[in-house]
Amino acid sequence: EVQLVESGGGLVKPGGSLRLSCVASGLTFSEFSDAWMSWVRQAPGKGLEWLGRIKSEAGGGTRDYSAPVKGRFTISRDDSKSTVFLEMNSLETEDTAVYYCTWNTKIAVFGVWGQGTTVTVSS
């Protein structure tokens, strides 16, 4: 069974930075290396919001982001550790949310989700 476990959430002041990690288990090195991974967030009481996606290195390693976070958030990966990261800078109170790591099991399909990690941006 594939599992994704996020970590790194917490309380941060406006303007601050945070780095989230997502470790995948149940996948071989090859399977994770081929995986396209996304980050999705959910503000308190609100809906889901796609943030960005990183392709496999074989797929070019291309990273794409939604407009609200482009230029502030960066997704990266370390295939040797089956880990994907979300670096968040210039955080705003509106970034307060549960952040989910997901595996794009097919094009445009968020097939496996982590349990989420909570980020609170507040002074």
Added chain:
Amino acid sequence: QSALTQPPSASGSPGQSVTISCTGTSSDVGGYDYVSWYQQHPGKAPKLVIYEVNKRPSGVPDRFSGSNSGNTASLTVSGLQAEDEADYYCSSYAGSNNYVFGTGTKVTVL
């Protein structure tokens, strides 16, 4: 990219059917057969129940079905059960390597 439009709520009695709509544009729902649906119970992570408009992942009951017509996709849950009470979100590929989710629908089993 604007969120796809879903009704805030839907309900049905046990054994009945409920259908949730997901309305977008020709740039997302109407432009690609890449609509998915996710079920989310309170305090839990979302779970994929339908992908590519009408395909069910392994383990998802066949009570869940999907369809689309023009710029609107739909999720139908037949034979409603108590455990189907949850929030449901659609999502679609929106072109240019972007993805968009729906506003979410709370399904209540009466």
